[in-house]
Amino acid sequence: MSDTDDVSVSVVLPAGGTGERFGSSMPKQFCPVMDRPIILYTLHEFHRLSCVKHIVVVVSQPYMDYMEELVESHGYSKIMVVRGAQTRHRSIYNGVKTLKSVLEPSDVVIIHDAVRLFIDASTIQEVAKASKETGAAGVHRPLISTVISSDGCGYLEESLDRNRYCASEMPQGFIFSVILSAYEKATDHDFDFGTECLHLALKYAGTKARLIEGPHNLWKVTLRKDLYAAEGMLKENELQVQVVGCCDRDLVTHLQQDFAARHLKMTVCDSMETCDLVDTNCTVYYYTQFDCDVITEYTENHHEEQKKDGIVARTPFMDKVIVHVIRSEDKVMDCCRKVREAMQGKTKSWRKKHLLVYFVLSETKASVAVVSEMVASVIWTRDPVMAGQTYMAFD
């Protein structure tokens, strides 16, 4: 989780936006992706790192209680919730001031956006180390559009050379004394119209920030389309598939291809005894006949393991998906009836325990390719309303 060389950091996370540009009644940082508010993914990534000592989340007044509840219900211990202000800089300054009581002047403060949820540990450390050395550091990315200016009458004035400029992204890092004194000296004009913390550090603390090329995952959720992008990438990054006890090698090969096509990681495990219930969150079990007791036991083991997960896990708040594949010589409709009768009540209670359980039934003569595609589709879609459904692959 942490290297002994890691620089300790505290974090200010401005999350006070009202979502005007987003076209939604709910500010984008609180919009759900895979049933959880975006900010939770960002918070969690910081909170689980031992190098992170304090996190100040700055939210607007109407969301203070909601945010406090979110922090409490997830058992987060390093988070302070602070009230936001009218502009981005004023909100960040509120967060920075809150750290006065707990930080030394030479400590490092990381500023990040709640809506850049794919922040990773190595970028945090890279920015932290550079800012410890230089006083300030930030990440940048290549421009994806040419930057132009208008002459004030709606005509092209200037077109910047795309190779000379880049986009300033988050996170940024500062020695605490640098960012604090920059904000202390900033003018009302800076607070009301400025957008760039690195600029304030240069202007008021004389600190020339180190620029680091960041990874492409630092993009921020800006428009509603980005919610779909966030969901897709969360799935790609987080879903870990494990196939257990599948004696049909042909099916395993198809599953490998189908999950690879969706950019998901998949491991294979021959038996229940040796499989890993902690680090995978999607498990596919394979049976050649329906056995209610076995299915129940395997499923409930996941719940037991899940309870042991700490808040340091990568994504402890994601529902687990379990797909039971039954490929037998029985008529698939007969098998379906058995599964439904035995499992109906259980799948409901499993769903409450954050286990999404699905069944894929197949006659032995049905195409292995179709069974595999169905399993991959169920895991990717992982729709809670479909928990308990039986999918049937016929000849």
Add this chain to the structure above:
Amino acid sequence: MSDTDDVSVSVVLPAGGTGERFGSSMPKQFCPVMDRPIILYTLHEFHRLSCVKHIVVVVSQPYMDYMEELVESHGYSKIMVVRGAQTRHRSIYNGVKTLKSVLEPSDVVIIHDAVRLFIDASTIQEVAKASKETGAAGVHRPLISTVISSDGCGYLEESLDRNRYCASEMPQGFIFSVILSAYEKATDHDFDFGTECLHLALKYAGTKARLIEGPHNLWKVTLRKDLYAAEGMLKENELQVQVVGCCDRDLVTHLQQDFAARHLKMTVCDSMETCDLVDTNCTVYYYTQFDCDVITEYTENHHEEQKKDGIVARTPFMDKVIVHVIRSEDKVMDCCRKVREAMQGKTKSWRKKHLLVYFVLSETKASVAVVSEMVASVIWTRDPVMAGQTYMAFD
């Protein structure tokens, strides 16, 4: 489809990129979204407009045949496929030169990117009219990140005032003589390192482009995450749901809420006779008992209507989704067996005719809210491998 005041345009669509930044073996413009290559959505939007006279698609050599096939198989008649070159400007110039034989000097040429698939008719006309008047026009959007420059040693040099600059996007429009003479005079340096057509028009044709604030849908697919964004927004924009013959008002209310939550448009129609099979692409039928003949007739009517669609339809190449909801007093497992036995062979052949047919079965005592969520989930997911599946809502 077209206003008599519309300005006639020809279009150059550079699609020669190799997808390096995209991290995929396939260039992004050919990556599938909802089973169709991205470029097809962009092409179709231009092609269906009567104001569009010629479209030149510029692709790299290895994709020439593929592109020709795509054009032919969709019956597009206004498209010329031209070979790309090493840089963006050289490729666009190839496209512009191709139009010499068919355009007058005062005609309007629109340049757009294949990977900006949400281009709309009104933006095309706005750009066309402005360029007809001014000689050149382009759309811009507010910057979403601050633009900075480095001092060459990796430290911050300058931070631009975000309020003074904006991002230049596509489409752009030009009087043919303006863009042609700009390219004729451009230097090798322009061709190799330049990125901005408006800049060339200013520098070599003395034409100061008119800048128009574009809608937010002009974003381009740049990273793989954008494929998910494209899929989500295509669904939001294109899926038109129609609920037919649903006498359960409570269910209709739930469906309205569930589709609205997914930003989908839904209409209600009391009978099969008055419903619109052409302009909707997702139809939900409601029954209080299973009747194989009725279901078959209703489903196959869609295929007949589909064949009548011309290539001027908004999205003629999207599979239609049909959900048959059967909410009866029968035991749901018994109903399931009946549906499976009667429908199994048919759903396969319907799938080949681009009809994705699903069944949602519910006992009358089951929750209407669950039935509605299931229907919305099936339509949103519209997974071809699940065509023919029966989803069961129990008490």
